[in-house]
Amino acid sequence: MISSALLLLFAAGVLLCVGRWTREDALLRRGATLLMLAILLLGMLLPADGIDVLRDAMLAMLGSSLPTVPGPSVAIWAHLVLFAFTGLLLGRLRHHFGWVRVLAFLLVLAVMTEVMQFFSPGRYPSWFDVGTNVLGISVGLTLMAAAMGLGTRLGMVLRSSPKAERIGQG
DSSP states (O other): OHEEEEEEHHHHHHHHHHHHHHTSSSSHHHHHHHHHHHHHEEEEEEEEHHHHHHHHHHHOOOOOOOEOOHHHHHHHHHHHHHHHHHHHHHHHGGGOOOOHHHHHHHHHHHHHHHHHHGGGTOOOOHHHHHHHHHHHHHHHHHHHHHHHHOOOOHHHHHHHOSOOTTTTTT
């Protein structure tokens, strides 16, 4: 009971913080960012049984043409993809907080999602998963920088910053 409350408080805290930080964003960007974080937190904090059910449902939706691969390889891809999108979406807060704070938040998120697995039934934290999370964040931030550098439409969206003043600059 206490572990479920702790997981819920952790997820709610992350979503509330990011919701507050992105309050000046356009609704679509803010919604996409919060939805991505909710999916990431759900995936990282679900009990082991829930993950098996989710994985089987996703493989069934994608069709039988996909080879069935043992769980760990699917988990590695899930970590990479979830954290890449999270890095891509949260990386745009760099105008508001600066690179150091955004990177620190993403790294703490990568570690804390693993630490919180102590409280999720059937889940166990892993340093390998933390490394995979950090790799995913790096991929997301690199994609964001590349999109901005190429001047694509996505780059224009990512380049725009919230209207609020930069933190720490009166």
